[in-house]
Amino acid sequence: MKRMIIAAALLAATSLNAHAAEIALWARSRTEGYVTPLVKAFNETHSDKVTLNLIPNEQFVAKLGTAIAGGTPPDLMSIDLIYVPAFARAEQLTDITAQAKALPYFDKLMASHLRLATFEAKLYGVPFSAEGSFLMYNKALFRRAGLDPDKPPQSWGELTAAAEKITALGDGNYGFYFPGNCAGCNVFTFLPAIWADGGDILSEDGQKATLNQPAVAAALAWYHDMWARKLVLPSARTDGGENWTSSPATGKVGMWPGGAFTLAALKRTAPTLDIGVTFIPGAKPGQVASFAGGDSIAIPKGSKNVKLAWEFIQWSFSPEVQVEILAKNGAVPVRTDLADNTYTAQDPRLLIAAKAMAMGRTPYSFVYNDLFNSPQGPFLRMLQKGVFDGDVSGAVRDAQTAFTQIIDTGN
């Protein structure tokens, strides 16, 4: 008891001493590439300080939830845009409608982020970073396999055919790769295939599961076909995301879907790899789709300094930050009026990334984590059962039931 009192006294003393304004920003570790330089730049140009707390991706939601529930929320948080509906509905976020709408470039901000951050006509977050999903391919392998490196596949059938030719090179080369045991990765890269084919997994308001649409089974059957014909690197089945970039980095993978961060990581770890970029195709040529991902930035209720938090947000929208920090570090600017910049001019692939983002879609759900991102969720189970076990109809049936049940209990 005495120790508790001493601890309480110490706590009180430290908070009294803190006159220089300082706020804590939480972000998931995958965003480290641009968040770290961004925070550093802010601290160098401002007298107030932002301290960055990077949480491992898989523990982010758990840590954030416990911190908020424990009464020690961060002052500012950068969270995967898909989680904003859940936190907004739980009344844990500060309403920033007025400030945000006053921004002169408000209508240029990423639409997907704003749609997900709106709850009952109020805005609870704004875009912080953007990631569209797209398909990458190894141009050197394309050449060796007799494929035209400037004509990437336009449909599922063409992709399978290209994968076949690349796999036929032998010597451990495989046509296709995806981290098959990673829920979040495949939400990002596999859902677009379903969308491109005209299907969807949730109703617009996120209140109904629609997995029994034919496009879902068709996309699963397509992946399964490639897997069954051994056109996919075998470790795909068990990769929980760890080898998402290290597998293509070996130069033995023909095609793999990913996002701007995958491209940035590959440019860093495998600079000699000649990577081409194209959209994720649908069943027929001309069909394309993308997942609009990335982070929103929001101010939790209980933030020590809402004013400073908003100042940081507003600063992050400035062209210097959007271009010289985000774009420079391989992320897509969240202001569409800045999508075309010096860095996209240097690397036109980034323009495709930005275009993918602009046409991207995002599911809206209050139980997003349980449905999609959780390693124990029904989305990953469907993928594993359908693609690797080959039981497509069973996988879809189970997923439809599980999705419906989770949505119903979440209400």
Add this chain to the structure above:
Amino acid sequence: MSRNTAAWLYYAACLAVTGVFVFPVLWVLICSLRPAAESALPPAWIPSTLSLENYETLRRVGAGLWRYVGNSVAVSVGSALAVAAVAALAAFGFSRFRFAGRGVAFVLLLAAIMVPFQTVLTPLFIVLRAVGLHNTLLGLGIVYTTFHLPLAIFLMLTAMGAVPRTLDEAAMLDGAGALTVLLRVILPLVAPSLATVVLINFIAGWNEFLAALILMTDQSNYTLPVMLVTVTFGYMGTVDWGALQAATVLTMLPVLALTLCFQRYYVQGLVAGATKG
């Protein structure tokens, strides 16, 4: 089969078994000393050169290695000492005093042995928030102390029960009060049990993972095991295997060294803990 062959076979078997048990520990130690660039490669028997690069990387992970070491030391040393002190007091109270409600208090304290702490983890989080100890090392230390208490009380009670009451009485005739008797007469006699309690609870606190994972939300409050798993789950796309090896070694070495030095106490404590039922 001659005596000689039998002996050969016996020692061959023992060495093989030793290899299995010791190899992972030695292997991770060797690999952690490879240059960082080699740590993502398939294993080679001998590192090309010895290097502390992986440990250097680790120093910069998250809130800095020393912070995590400090957290772990604070929580495990603090809770081990607290358990020993509180258990010694309680055991003294139970073995030397007759007071109303003694039986109830005794059953209450030892009942906790039957309830694994995993089952009360969720509300424990809420209780810590209510008393203002959420996300603090002090809170985590108190949780460890509470859940290690029953066994410690049991061990101390056994030890103190064996101390003859005549010693208490002699000291009291010399004018010593109850607390003085405990500190000057009884504790020195039960020092080995006290050491056992401190040792097993230090190791238990050092190794604990689940409660630390749940109760510490701020990365500057992580203990070593949580930091270690954080490195493993690390950054999507890049697990830093070298840092992981170095972190594993640092988390293992202190407890291994302690066990080797004080093996007798540790084994005694574990066996006594096991046979308490």
Add this chain to the structure above:
Amino acid sequence: MYRQGWLGWLFVAPALLLTCVFFLWPLALVGWMSLHNWPLIGRIRWIGIANYRAMLNDPIFLQSVRFTLTYAAAITPTIFVVAMALALLANGDRRFVGLFRTLWFMPTAIGLSTASVLWVWMLNGQVGIFAAIGRALGLVETDIPYLDSGTNAMIAACSMVVWKTAGFNMVLLLVGLQSIPSELHEAARIDGAGAWQNFRHVTLPLMRRTLKLALFLSITGSLLAFDQFYIITRGGPQNGTISMVYWIYNNAFSSFRTGYAAALSLVLLAVVLLASLAQFMLFRDREDA
């Protein structure tokens, strides 16, 4: 002997205070929470026994119970056979036997989570030692597919647990072994019993108490398994290795359904208490016989 009995209260008070605040209070709260829709963040609502009903419609919960029991049933005999073999090797006073005992016991001191991380590294297909050995021997092409099937994942986790806990169980069994008077073995030998018969008819029966103790510890430990499945298999593949504690953790801190997690906790507590009760009965019966 001490006349002021009330002084005893003072000595017992710190322990009682801690136990009441950090053990009894949460224990009571578990029951209370389990009757609510109690999200980690957001509004709390009384829902009676709906959480308990929901369990019956929760396939992963049912699977986690089945898996946890299977795991307990698989790991316990494995640890036993290994620990018994170690104990037989380490019994006696040949040269170096003390050193061997120490080295075999050593992994006991390593934390379960630390050991799990160590094995994640050793099991990894690209950098791990097992895959390297497998490739050198031509057994595997690229990596050890330990997450391919529930069985493989279980074997991977069990190997780690056996490695970590066999030494401790060996020590427990040694205590039992050494309490058997050597005259008994001598007498059996004179009656013409071979080594196996001696083990089967003298050693095992006399170690019954020790064996049951180790059995009980191993079963209780397995029912509470978390670290190895959270770290090594991450509950996969296809939720094949989700233990009960894992599912509680997941519901409380990933799905934020704290009330439901509390209900699951009470089921777990019931299972653990039942196991203890069964073990208690077992002990008594045999002791009387």
